[in-house]
Amino acid sequence: MGGGGRAVVIEDVVKTFLVRGSPLTVLDHVSLACPPGSFIALIGPSGCGKSTLLRIALGLEHVDAGRVLIGDEAPDAVRRRGEIGIAFQDPALLPWRSVTANIALPLDVLGRRGTARDRIPGLIRLVGLAGFEEALPGELSGGMRQRVAIARSLVTDPDILLMDEPFGALDLILRRQMNVELQRIWLERRPTTILVTHGIDEAVFLADRVVVLGGRPGRIVGIVDVPFPHPRPTTMFRDPAFHALTDTVSALLAGEE
Amino acid sequence: MGTGRRATALTLIGIVALWEIAGDLDLVASGALPSPSEILVAFWRDKADYWPHILATVRTAAIGFVIGNAVAILAAILFVRVPASERLARGINIAIFALPPIAIVPVLVIALPGEGARLALAALAVYFPTMTAMTVGLREIDPRVVDVVRAYGGGDGAVMRWVRLRSSLPALLGGLRVAAPNAVLGAILAEFGSGSRYGLGAYLLGSLGRADPARLWGIGLAATAIAGLGYALAALAAKRVTDASRAVTIASGAMPPAKGRGQQRIAIAVASFLLPFVVWWLLLWLGGLSPIIAKTPLGVFEYLFLPPTGASARERLLAALVETLPITVLGMAAGLAVAFLLAVLGAVRPGIVRALLPIALVTQTMPLVALTPLLVLIFGRGIAVTVAITVSVTFFPAYVTLAQGLAMVPRAAFDLVGAYGARGWTAMRLVALPASLPWLFAAARLAVPRALLGVMIAEWLATGRGLGNLLNQSRGYLDYGMIWSVALVSVLVSVALYQAAVMLERVATRR
Ligand SMILES: Nc1ncnc2c1ncn2[C@@H]1O[C@H](COP(=O)(O)OP(=O)(O)OP(=O)(O)O)[C@@H](O)[C@H]1O
Ligand SMILES: [Mg+2]
Numbered sequence: 134m135g136g137g138g139r140a141v142v143i144e145d146v147v148k149t150f151l152v153r154g155s156p157l158t159v160l161d162h163v164s165l166a167c168p169p170g171s172f173i174a175l176i177g178p179s180g181c182g183k184s185t186l187l188r189i190a191l192g193l194e195h196v197d198a199g200r201v202l203i204g205d206e207a208p209d210a211v212r213r214r215g216e217i218g219i220a221f222q223d224p225a226l227l228p229w230r231s232v233t234a235n236i237a238l239p240l241d242v243l244g245r246r247g248t249a250r251d252r253i254p255g256l257i258r259l260v261g262l263a264g265f266e267e268a269l270p271g272e273l274s275g276g277m278r279q280r281v282a283i284a285r286s287l288v289t290d291p292d293i294l295l296m297d298e299p300f301g302a303l304d305l306i307l308r309r310q311m312n313v314e315l316q317r318i319w320l321e322r323r324p325t326t327i328l329v330t331h332g333i334d335e336a337v338f339l340a341d342r343v344v345v346l347g348g349r350p351g352r353i354v355g356i357v358d359v360p361f362p363h364p365r366p367t368t369m370f371r372d373p374a375f376h377a378l379t380d381t382v383s384a385l386l387a388g389e390e
Numbered sequence: 391m392g393t394g395r396r397a398t399a400l401t402l403i404g405i406v407a408l409w410e411i412a413g414d415l416d417l418v419a420s421g422a423l424p425s426p427s428e429i430l431v432a433f434w435r436d437k438a439d440y441w442p443h444i445l446a447t448v449r450t451a452a453i454g455f456v457i458g459n460a461v462a463i464l465a466a467i468l469f470v471r472v473p474a475s476e477r478l479a480r481g482i483n484i485a486i487f488a489l490p491p492i493a494i495v496p497v498l499v500i501a502l503p504g505e506g507a508r509l510a511l512a513a514l515a516v517y518f519p520t521m522t523a524m525t526v527g528l529r530e531i532d533p534r535v536v537d538v539v540r541a542y543g544g545g546d547g548a549v550m551r552w553v554r555l556r557s558s559l560p561a562l563l564g565g566l567r568v569a570a571p572n573a574v575l576g577a578i579l580a581e582f583g584s585g586s587r588y589g590l591g592a593y594l595l596g597s598l599g600r601a602d603p604a605r606l607w608g609i610g611l612a613a614t615a616i617a618g619l620g621y622a623l624a625a626l627a628a629k630r631v632t633d634a635s636r637a638v639t640i641a642s643g644a645m646p647p648a649k650g651r652g653q654q655r656i657a658i659a660v661a662s663f664l665l666p667f668v669v670w671w672l673l674l675w676l677g678g679l680s681p682i683i684a685k686t687p688l689g690v691f692e693y694l695f696l697p698p699t700g701a702s703a704r705e706r707l708l709a710a711l712v713e714t715l716p717i718t719v720l721g722m723a724a725g726l727a728v729a730f731l732l733a734v735l736g737a738v739r740p741g742i743v744r745a746l747l748p749i750a751l752v753t754q755t756m757p758l759v760a761l762t763p764l765l766v767l768i769f770g771r772g773i774a775v776t777v778a779i780t781v782s783v784t785f786f787p788a789y790v791t792l793a794q795g796l797a798m799v800p801r802a803a804f805d806l807v808g809a810y811g812a813r814g815w816t817a818m819r820l821v822a823l824p825a826s827l828p829w830l831f832a833a834a835r836l837a838v839p840r841a842l843l844g845v846m847i848a849e850w851l852a853t854g855r856g857l858g859n860l861l862n863q864s865r866g867y868l869d870y871g872m873i874w875s876v877a878l879v880s881v882l883v884s885v886a887l888y889q890a891a892v893m894l895e896r897v898a899t900r901r
Binding site: 188191193212213214215217219221223225226227229238239241242243285289 | 532534535537538539540541542543544548552553556557
């Protein structure tokens with residue numbers, strides 16, 4: 134553990150699923166280099182393979198060709214040390230565990246005891262769930278459950294942070310708020326971050342680099358570097374330069390080059 | 391719901407009233423059916439006698455319950471962690487499910503000293519329902535949560551510890567609900583067959599010779615009440631736990647089952663067939679029992695085939711089998727037919743069945759050994775009583791299975807034939823009967839072991855024929871070889887019938 138992330142390098146990855154016996158290529162020679170401490174946003178149409186790419190980066194999905202390196206190791210080894218934090222697209226909470234206990238699950242699995250738990254109350258406050266510490270997932274709204282998952286992804290103080298549409302179920306105000314918080318956390322600890330999102334403005338606001346994926350099969354159609362220095366104020370959402378960049382990303386998404 | 395409950399209550403009151411009148415006027419089999427008030431009076435008169443027996447039964451059932459469930463839970467965990475182990479243990483699991491408990495009581499009494507035999511039978515009675523429920527519960531987990539555990543480096547052990555164990559809890563408690571009355575029934579059966587001094591089974595045995603139907607009924611009802619109480623306690627625990635922990639959303643994908651290669655599969659199947667014999671042999675070897683009383687598989691073979699007396703032993707065994715087998719199949723067929731009629735009736739006229747069901751439930755929780763003398767009082771000692779007993783033990787699980795099957799027939803199918811003017815029985819014939827056919831075999835699978843148990847108990851207690859009688863006689867003659875042989879043959883017959891039902895079911899569902 135410790136400050137500053139490590140490079141995540143995805144090299145020429147091909148991923149094929151067998152769907153009812155016939156192969157479906159989901160990722161077609163995708164390469165992606167994330168320098169240490171960088172913030173990459175991944176954007177693309179639904180079903181283009183973003184979640185799959187994230188699972189590959191995590192080492193949960195085997196690849197048909199290519200490889201993934203974190204620092205100079207395979208993701209499995211890094212994962213086992215608990216250095217990767219992940220928020221899946223689906224909150225996937227244990228229904229019998231309270232909010233606090235769900236956030237603590239990674240610590241339980243890693244066998245970390247003692248002071249590791251001290252940060253949980255702060256994380257609960259961070260995601261705006263103060264007062265719901267002992268609530269069960271069944272008693273929370275969809276957006277609240279998603280915030281529990283966000284807190285859970287941060288509980289190990291990770292070097293690598295992977296987030297799959299973490300703010301998808303939140304209202305716009307809360308989403309902006311969470312964007313600012315995520316930026317603050319990232320600036321503090323500088324984990325190498327990959328954020329999957331459908332929000333173009335969110336991607337440009339947070340990331341050093343926005344990677345646009347195209348669908349069927351998934352491949353990279355464009356990369357947009359975001360030059361603005363951090364920390365970025367929320368007034369940036371009204372900045373013409375900001376809008377120029379979001380327009381570039383939309384054009385790439387729409388396939389206009 | 392409310393009217394259904396009221397109908398049930400009304401039926402119950404009606405039945406008790408009729409029972410009271412019939413009993414007071416000695417209408418059934420000249421006094422074989424005492425009235426509820428007579429039974430209560432007899433119970434009050436004998437109440438001092440009851441307590442030690444009730445305590446002994448509850449004790450045996452409780453300890454057996456704990457042991458059997460502990461083994462079942464550990465086995466389920468092993469089966470899920472190491473899938474090959476489940477295939478390996480298949481032979482043992484089927485044998486335990488299918489064995490007619492009465493057939494192995496004498497063997498257990500030989501092999502285990504003192505209380506051991508009774509505890510073992512109670513434990514065996516709870517093992518199967520708990521093991522199957524727990525295995526299913528451990529398997530059916532949310533794959534998304536598994537991803538979270540794996541993302542933090544958790545392996546199979548961590549998934550078991552943090553996800554599977556807790557999510558299996560509702561299923562486990564569902565299994566315990568079935569297991570609790572089973573433990574009581576197993577304990578009573580063991581007391582009955584083992585000649586112990588205390589326990590309701592022993593009390594029943596001691597009361598058989600006396601012309602006191604009211605006491606037999608009292609014992610039967612007391613046993614039913616204890617078994618019912620076990621069920622109620624387990625159901626209560628299940629309800630408290632399940633309420634809080636339902637999954638919030640449904641997972642999209644299920645975990646794919648692992649598969650082995652062809653050759654390996656055959657090897658495991660053969661090993662799983664041999665394993666029960668190995669365990670049998672090993673247990674005796676560990677127990678260090680004299681080979682004269684405790685026969686290994688080889689010992690049984692020697693007894694039947696080597697000495698000059700072997701031929702006569704084989705003859706007696708075969709004669710008994712020829713008596714038992716047809717009546718088992720006949721009784722089972724009758725039980726399935728009753729279940730089928732009732733299920734179809736329930737689909738067409740739900741009210742009637744809902745009113746009748748509580749009575750059926752009571753006869754189900756009444757231990758078979760307690761029910762048998764009562765049926766003997768009513769039906770005499772001929773074939774009729776055997777069939778009556780077999781029907782009464784087989785129809786209920788079969789009915790539940792069939793009713794579930796019929797409930798799964800889509801309403802739209804009924805509506806469709808209804809649109810063409812088919813009503814009631816015609817709709818039944820066109821839609822429900824074909825749809826429920828596969829379920830009939832599933833029901834048969836459940837009914838097989840109970841049918842054999844029913845027949846053997848009837849033979850042991852009443853008719854003096856067949857395998858049950860041969861077993862009882864051999865106990866009297868200290869004919870150890872025959873005791874083991876009958877136990878082995880009964881289990882094999884039961885497993886064979888069970889496998890036949892499984893095969894028929896496969897053929898029927900493949901279409
Ligand atoms: N386990 C699987 N088996 C078969 N096909 C799969 C599997 N997982 C994903 N796919 C397929 O891979 C493709 C990409 O899926 P993925 O979840 O990565 O998309 P996504 O970009 O995250 O989409 P969304 O934005 O809707 O979340 C889809 O066509 C999906 O059907
Ligand atoms: Mg996705």
